[in-house]
Amino acid sequence: MLTTVARGLVAAALTVLPVLTVPAAAQAAAPAPRSTLPLDEAIDTLTVAAEDRTGYDRQEAFGGWIDADRDGCNTRAEVLLAEAVEQPTVTGRCTLTGGRWYSWYDDRLVDRTDIDHAVPLAEAWDSGASQWTKARRVAYANYLGDDRHLVAVSQRSNRQKSDQDVATWIVPDAPSQRCRYLSDQVAIKLGWHLSVDPAEHAAMVRIAGECPGVDVIVERAP
Known part of the structure; x- marks a missing residue:
């Protein structure tokens, strides 16, 4: 098993967009309030x-991806730069070439990667985001305040997962990886006040049986 590369927290203040304003509360200037719960209780x-x-x-x-801090790098590029195990070359207005990444979903090093929303956008919509303002949905899609939220992974694993929840897709690896994936799903859904459907909830309960002693750190989203 490759050692998971620690990813630095990328905090980007979400500012005024050309068409809409991201609420000031969505800025990542300060850590979100945290709580810790055992996985089954969460x-x-x-x-x-x-x-x-x-x-x-x-x-x-x-x-789409935004450049919240107006440094020339959009959210996708920020994640790639933060998670690279071999840094890409940056030219011009944040054009990235080269680089390598560790895709923990399938335990491999890759030189081509996708950025995965841990809880997919369509799944978020289904689970309550359809009732949010457009500004809050844009904030969700580009959120850098929690390093579990956006993940650089292999294109293969991202496309296998697509917009599925844990009832139909989970990382095909060791129990420790499945527990990590489940914990991230639960943390993000709680942090953003998103619901789960009955099949998803049943799958979570079943998979949690593999995860004794696992806690979930919930960071309340702005």
């Missing part, structure tokens, strides 16, 4: 509700 805390994808359009709902 799962029991989640709201269980039916999901609804009515009206979902990724671009319209969440927009």
